[in-house]
Amino acid sequence: MKILLLLHHRFELWTLPLWFVEKLHQDFPDHEVVYRDNYDGVEEYLRDAEVALTLSLRPDQFKAATKLKWIHCPAAAVHQFGFPEFVNSDVILTNGSTVHAAAVAEHVVALILALSKNLHIGARFQQKHVWGQEQVWYAQPHIRMVAGATLGLIGLGSIGRAVAKHASGLGMRVIAVREHPEKGKAEGVDEVFPPSQLETLLSRSDYVVLATPVTSQTEQLIGAKQLSQMKKDACLINVGRGQLVDESALVSSLRETRIGGAALDVFEEEPLPVDSPLWDLGNVLITPHTGGLEENLWARQYELFSENLLRYLKHQPLRALVDKREGY
Numbered sequence: 001m002k003i004l005l006l007l008h009h010r011f012e013l014w015t016l017p018l019w020f021v022e023k024l025h026q027d028f029p030d031h032e033v034v035y036r037d038n039y040d041g042v043e044e045y046l047r048d049a050e051v052a053l054t055l056s057l058r059p060d061q062f063k064a065a066t067k068l069k070w071i072h073c074p075a076a077a078v079h080q081f082g083f084p085e086f087v088n089s090d091v092i093l094t095n096g097s098t099v100h101a102a103a104v105a106e107h108v109v110a111l112i113l114a115l116s117k118n119l120h121i122g123a124r125f126q127q128k129h130v131w132g133q134e135q136v137w138y139a140q141p142h143i144r145m146v147a148g149a150t151l152g153l154i155g156l157g158s159i160g161r162a163v164a165k166h167a168s169g170l171g172m173r174v175i176a177v178r179e180h181p182e183k184g185k186a187e188g189v190d191e192v193f194p195p196s197q198l199e200t201l202l203s204r205s206d207y208v209v210l211a212t213p214v215t216s217q218t219e220q221l222i223g224a225k226q227l228s229q230m231k232k233d234a235c236l237i238n239v240g241r242g243q244l245v246d247e248s249a250l251v252s253s254l255r256e257t258r259i260g261g262a263a264l265d266v267f268e269e270e271p272l273p274v275d276s277p278l279w280d281l282g283n284v285l286i287t288p289h290t291g292g293l294e295e296n297l298w299a300r301q302y303e304l305f306s307e308n309l310l311r312y313l314k315h316q317p318l319r320a321l322v323d324k325r326e327g328y
Contacts, residue, residue: 105162111263141260147171152205155212215327
């Protein structure tokens with residue numbers, strides 16, 4: 001069996017470390033492991049691959065992979081595989097959502113605490129050598145306690161469940177919208193609503209966290225209408241994908257202080273263009289898609305991928321399986 005590791009990214013941490021490749025060779029000596037760090041001539045490598053670890057494939061590349069039976073995407077987001085040829089095929093898809101859940105959840109907590117205490121505004125005064133006590137106090141969003149605040153969580157997958165657990169531990173009341181509310185509540189969640197009751201969640205939340213995948217139902221889920229349904233002092237936190245938010249509508253709401261503020265880790269275009277108005281808005285905290293970064297990232301990936309590889313060889317169900325039609 002041929003296992004193709006196909007990974008290329010401008011950011012070094014998202015590229016496959018060589019120890020990962022070497023360990024696969026050692027742990028699975030009876031199988032061919034091929035590593036490619038670029039897409040040049042990839043069709044030839046895909047032609048006889050049965051398993052592939054990759055962040056994305058184009059339809060024409062997938063068409064060449066006639067023996068492919070399973071793709072593992074190390075990212076949590078898999079909307080890039082949503083083309084009909086793949087969705088309608090028998091190829092299995094797994095993802096890295098369970099790998100990233102803990103790190104992203106901690107990042108969300110950090111963003112909530114930073115927004116609640118206006119740490120991002122204080123940091124700007126530090127750079128200017130200004131004692132900005134009054135300015136930080138009167139800034140938008142206003143300083144407040146996290147304990148007792150309501151967190152509105154959109155999405156209860158691996159990341160959402162981890163966020164709920166942390167937020168509950170901080171004394172927050174957690175309410176959530178999930179695609180299938182019949183699945184019930186997760187640990188730390190007080191109420192669950194169907195997508196049709198998104199307005200209820202938005203109107204009650206002090207912090208709205210987007211932790212849902214990009215699908216045809218969630219693309220630009222938060223637009224002008226939804227932003228107008230939020231509290232005037234509420235904050236939006238996006239650690240999902242930039243495509244979940246109408247960015248121009250968000251800029252307008254923030255400029256006119258129709259909502260309290262936002263903490264954004266993901267954007268419609270990445271890297272965020274230097275001329276984006278988001279950079280200069282005082283009520284915005286920007287992190288450059290660093291929510292999932294942590295030093296043990298690839299060790300966690302290897303644990304998941306190698307366990308699934310053993311399961312695959314034994315014809316057992318795989319962990320982190322994605323419903324291709326649902327998109328998560």
